Amino acid sequence: MDPLHYVLAGVLAFFQGPTAFTIFGLGISSAVLMVIAGFLTGLVGGATPGLSGAFLMAVSLPILLQVFGFTPDALLPVMGFLVGVMKGATVGGAVPAILFQTPGTPDAMMTTLDGYPMSRRGQSGKALRVAHFASVTGDTFSDLVLFTCAPFLAVLVEHYLGFTEKAALIILSLSFIAAVVGSSPMKGLMAAFLGLFIASIASGQDSYPRLSMHTEILREGIPLSTAILGVLILGEVLAAFEEMFRARHNARPISEAPPRSNDNGLSLRERWRLMPYISVSAVIGTIVGALPGIGSTLAATLGYVAGHRMHKGKVPFGKGAPEGVAATEAANSSVSGANLIPVLSLGIPGNVGAVFLILAADSIGGFNPGPGVFRFSLSEVNPQLITAFGLFTAMMFANILNWIVGGQLMRACGIMARVPKQILLPMVLLLTLTAIYVQDPRIDSFVFAFAFALLGYLMRKLMIPTLPLVISLILAGNLENAVRQAFSVSGADPFFLFRSPLSVAFLVAAVLVVVLVSRRRDGDRRKSAAPATRAAAE
Template sequence: MEPILAAVSILADPVNMALLIGAVLAGIIVGAIPGLTSAVAIGLLIPFTFGFTPETAFILLLGIYVGSMYGGSIPAILMNLPGTPSAAVTTQDGFPMTREGKAGNALGISIFSGTIGGVISCFFLVFLSLQLAQVALRFGGPEYFALCTFAIVVVFVFSSESALKGVAAAGLGLLLSTIGIDPIAPYPRFTFDIPEIAIGLPIVPATIGMFCVAEAFRMLETPNTRNSLDSKFAGMGGVFRQLPRFAPCIARSSVLGTLVGILPGTGATVASYLSYNLEKFLSKTPERFGKGAPEGVSAAESANNASSGGTMIPLLTLGIPGDINTLLLIGAMFVHGLIPGPTMFTEKLDLVYVIFGAMILSNLMILFLGVLFTKWVAKIATVEKRYLIPVVLVIAITGPAIGYGHVYYFWVAIFFGLIGYFCEKGGFPVLAIAMGLILGPILESNLRSSLMLPGVDVAMFFTRPISGLFLGAAIILVLYGVRREVLGWRRRRAALAVNGAGGSK
């Protein structure tokens, strides 16, 4: 009871409450600007949290995370431009509703569905985290090795259309994770006698570089792009009376979004896509979807916001990031001296409850801030990219260097920004690289420490129930990825043969 009261007092502090409100509103604004994703918002904010306590830092980070998940739906509905990747599904029915003069109605559905979906996922977060943490306390080296292996396999199989490119990206991340001092025998590896590299590649500037700096580089391709806005917001207030009609859709999508969010490497985009297609499959009039069906907006936004609670569950209980956003959050935890995983529930339980409370309050604030400020936030989405690029670059590149107090972190952010930019251009999933970089040290240390135990061999990883389950699931996913790759190769070869035959005629 004492940790709960301590968390309540922290959240009720007027300064922290004001920071949370400001962070949610800032998240909505950032999410509404096409090109600035929730990951960019979190990455840009991390350097500013270095001077805060861990509790205040995560109040800020979670507020901007949850706010940006909703913000992406604003340009998606009004301009057919998803502010975040996960809002791409919302455009399918949101923009057709706008063309029918129902923009306010679509935005209202997005606000209410997203709020309810987010709150439902928070209840899953609270109850599942507390239960899974007790199970995770029994994990040993083999279980953590198998879990990391499963997480990396999930990412490289599902984060790219090509399993080979996914494997290559994950392999690059694992290779980069070996740079620095050996975790078992303290000996420098791949440092090339450069003293700074002996500490390894720091996670925060590396991930900020791959997602924020790289995004700024991509915006340089179209710096003068300006989005037009011509919509009316009538009908937003009448959505409350329609909620009973959408209740089954919101409930299904919220549960599915949470469950998908729990799987490493999936996140909001996959959750929205699956929920949208589920509702289309269950609908008595599936032909309406894609032409302005309100259920399509409700399903996409419920799952989108619900995934935020789901992705936090593996982060808190197992120390495994669920998507790009929680991957950055895990870096923020390392900065503040926290070790994500089951030990947080024994050593930092008050912080865990602060995280629970911040997630719930942030989702509730979307309802009020969304209704009050969506009209004005929508206008911000029309800002030209040439004004955003310098701000993103300056904060993303200099923030880690200033926070850590060394120019080495400046160059790390630039280096990984180039890696993220060129890998994305080549179709290599950047998320797989980042997951390999973060999980690599955990995977290696647990593998080697397990094999150093007396009288054990590789068979131990398959004979222990939990590790055997994770490794078995990883093998099945690898086989699925190989099958998909082979089928894709055959389809491409058949298409080339048909085109070649047509050309010869």
């Protein structure tokens, strides 16, 4: 099959796959239906403070696996739902940020700076329209970059990287994630090493269960999805419960929005004036998204800063400038497509949403994210490549859906920001425990879940980032296999990682990333502490 036939086969696999039902004799594909359901779920969840795309993906994945099973036909419906959630949550997070100064997702924090002042002026409709237009434009641009770059990057990786170089690349990725996530590179490295240690329990190619301490509960290892749900979701729930109990006496009612003004539309000329800000932020978000571990929050910050430098309008940034909303939303939305570049071409997840896409692929089987996905073969069919193009089709379908109905649904979801936490948190806890039990119906799964919930809670209290731990749990198996194979191919050379110039370059880059980021963070701390020291001396 030539490349064009692979693209056509992926499109047909999405639209003409297993049907959910028929309308007037026309079959509706399960994948199409699940993208729509995922997008609506993500939009509502993103508009609800306390929920996020990562939580919705984590809870829905075990349930989807039980519904669709573990056959190759389940890949596109399950991954389509997750993609829909990811895209819907990114757009929906702007709703409470604009209407109530309560970001639905962390990356919408910068949206409050100009979105909420616009809402207080009675321009909530205009602010939501700006956010939707910028978000969908940035997301579409990012997806086009993904479709173009991921296959070429995968071909280069397959051609130039052997087992040694792949092992060094995984080490570089873990070092990069550990260094840039959180307030301290050392804490990030601690989290990454802890994840590698946990993943090594009762796993690997040894003939005995490693580190199990001769206990039955550890003999089969730690369930990966349960560990991730416990650290990411249940740990956050425990922290949110504590915060709610501390602030219950200081809770303030949500203020009502002022009457709407007459200036709530968004004309074609206004959209054109926003395009320079959207374009710059989309490029920034795409570059940031292609780097593993940085995430959309930094992209939103960089996009906002770049827009602020460009701005020459009447309303200054921070006082209700539409350009500020556009710059922020374009930046954080353009991350969603680009962060799948390292996933599909290298098999390395860059953020939490990508983690669950890899978990879905590993659980179902038949699709192994990495360079082998984009191996074009004229003599035999590569089913993984068809699945990849089907996934691309699902992403574009979600974008089209967002262009058509996303804006109307955003404005209708404002009521979700009023859901009180004392109602929301128990629902989150119940849904998460249900998902864990559906995935692994044993009492041991709850033991692991609460143990990792406590671990996640302690990490948050100690300000240790959880993402490096989660990513290292995912990559530990790939790292061990690459190291074992490289060691075997080298003839049991103990210095096999240092025999390849490219491998040495990756390892040196890993060390430099940690050192440079640590020095920069120390410099920032000294600068921030200097004014306080001078004030105390005076």
